Amino acid sequence: MTTFRTFDPVAPIGEETIARFAAQVPDGVADLWRNQGAGVVGDDGFFRVVDPARAASMLEGVFGLPDGSTVLFTTALGDLVSHVNGLYLVMKSRFGAIDIIEGRSFDELVALIEDPAQRDVAWEWQPYPAARDRDGVPGFEQCFGFVPLLALGGRADVEHLTLGGLYEHLAVIAQLAGQPEVRRPLQIVSAGDAPAPGEPGSTERLIEVGRSLFAKLATDPVLNVIELPDGLGVCLVHAVRGGGKIYVAPDESVLFVGSAVDFDAGLGAFRDGVRTPREKFDLSGGGADA
Numbered sequence: 483m484t485t486f487r488t489f490d491p492v493a494p495i496g497e498e499t500i501a502r503f504a505a506q507v508p509d510g511v512a513d514l515w516r517n518q519g520a521g522v523v524g525d526d527g528f529f530r531v532v533d534p535a536r537a538a539s540m541l542e543g544v545f546g547l548p549d550g551s552t553v554l555f556t557t558a559l560g561d562l563v564s565h566v567n568g569l570y571l572v573m574k575s576r577f578g579a580i581d582i583i584e585g586r587s588f589d590e591l592v593a594l595i596e597d598p599a600q601r602d603v604a605w606e607w608q609p610y611p612a613a614r615d616r617d618g619v620p621g622f623e624q625c626f627g628f629v630p631l632l633a634l635g636g637r638a639d640v641e642h643l644t645l646g647g648l649y650e651h652l653a654v655i656a657q658l659a660g661q662p663e664v665r666r667p668l669q670i671v672s673a674g675d676a677p678a679p680g681e682p683g684s685t686e687r688l689i690e691v692g693r694s695l696f697a698k699l700a701t702d703p704v705l706n707v708i709e710l711p712d713g714l715g716v717c718l719v720h721a722v723r724g725g726g727k728i729y730v731a732p733d734e735s736v737l738f739v740g741s742a743v744d745f746d747a748g749l750g751a752f753r754d755g756v757r758t759p760r761e762k763f764d765l766s767g768g769g770a771d772a
Contacts, residue, residue: 483517484510484589487596489531491521492622499535503552507534507565508588511554520622527619528558528607529595537562540649544656545573555595559610560625560651563591572668574606575655577721578633579665594670602689602707603671603716609704612640620645627651633659638721639704666745669708685709685716688730692718695728695736698763708745714753717745738762 495515504512514531523529537553541562547553548566555563562573570583570591583591594600601607613626620626626643630636631654671685689707696703696718706719715731720741727745729737729752738758739748 484514484592485518486523486592488524489518489521491519492530493521493533494519495533496535499533503534506550507552507554510588511552511565522619522622523555523595526611527614528601528605528610530556530558530622532556541652544649544653545575546661547571556625556648557605557607558614558620558625559607560627560648560655561605562652570668572605573662575652575659575662576628576632577606577665578659578662580662581665581668583668594668597671599671603669603685603709606706606708608706609638609640609643613643613645616640617645620648623648625651627654631655631659632721635723637704638706639702671709688716688732688734689718691734691736692716692728692730695738695760695763696720700725710749710752714749717749719745736760 497516500512500515518531520531520533523531532553532555534552534554537556541547541553545562547564548571551564551566551571553562553564557563559574559576561575562571564571564573568584570586572581572583574581583594586594594604610626617626624645625648627646628636628638628642629644630642632638633655636642692707693705696705700720703720703725706721708717708719710717710729713732715729717727717729719725719727723741725741727739727741727743727748729739729748731752735757737748737752737756739751
């Protein structure tokens with residue numbers, strides 16, 4: 483039976499709801515609903531198991547989820563994790579994006595949710611920890627939202643995170659920014675044969691390189707970290723107008739692209755060997771060009 487290491491129950495999920503959704507969710511979900519109900523997962527308060535009927539009711543007319551979708555989790559940044567036809571859809575509406583998880587069981591999804599190593603890359607939870615420390619863990623149907631919205635030029639930093647109602651915030655995003663679109667597979671950190679943390683070529687080391695370079699371009703930038711496919715390294719994203727992305731290879735060579743260049747275009751150039759000389763990262767904040 484699927485369980486969480488730490489779980490704070492909020493409300494039971496009724497048998498009528500379980501019967502309504504049981505046939506369209508993976509093995510283990512109905513038992514989890516029955517035995518644990520709705521509540522907050524873990525000590526950091528980021529993930530929440532929701533009542534699927536309540537979620538469906540509150541999201542009706544807001545987001546066009548595929549037929550047969552069932553919302554399983556929400557997050558303290560207003561993300562939704564739903565299941566449909568064997569896929570998990572991770573709707574990060576703050577970015578206007580849907581990331582896909584394919585070929586994993588519900589137990590494997592729970593493992594990703596409980597793994598602290600996935601927080602920065604897969605779930606892109608920054609700057610939630612700073613907001614939580616400032617304002618506390620949001621209530622069960624609350625979330626932190628960026629004001630102004632990122633799609634409207636808002637800054638992805640803690641100073642622009644405001645506590646509010648989860649479903650109300652999602653409705654505002656849908657109204658002002660539109661429907662999120664499929665972006666890519668969820669970027670999952672894989673232990674594999676990776677170098678030890680801090681060693682050359684390790685993910686931790688590559689992130690450190692990217693952060694040190696961004697520190698030359700902006701003051702206290704809030705960065706999202708994406709692990710690149712095929713062992714190419716990492717990408718650090720400063721998701722604000724005039725921000726940019728720094729792709730860092732295992733050999734610590736880098737490519738900087740401006741915010742006008744989308745992720746896939748930058749990745750294509752990076753894969754082709756385009757690099758930004760280190761001397762282009764000046765200390766005056768003047769920017770860097772590939």
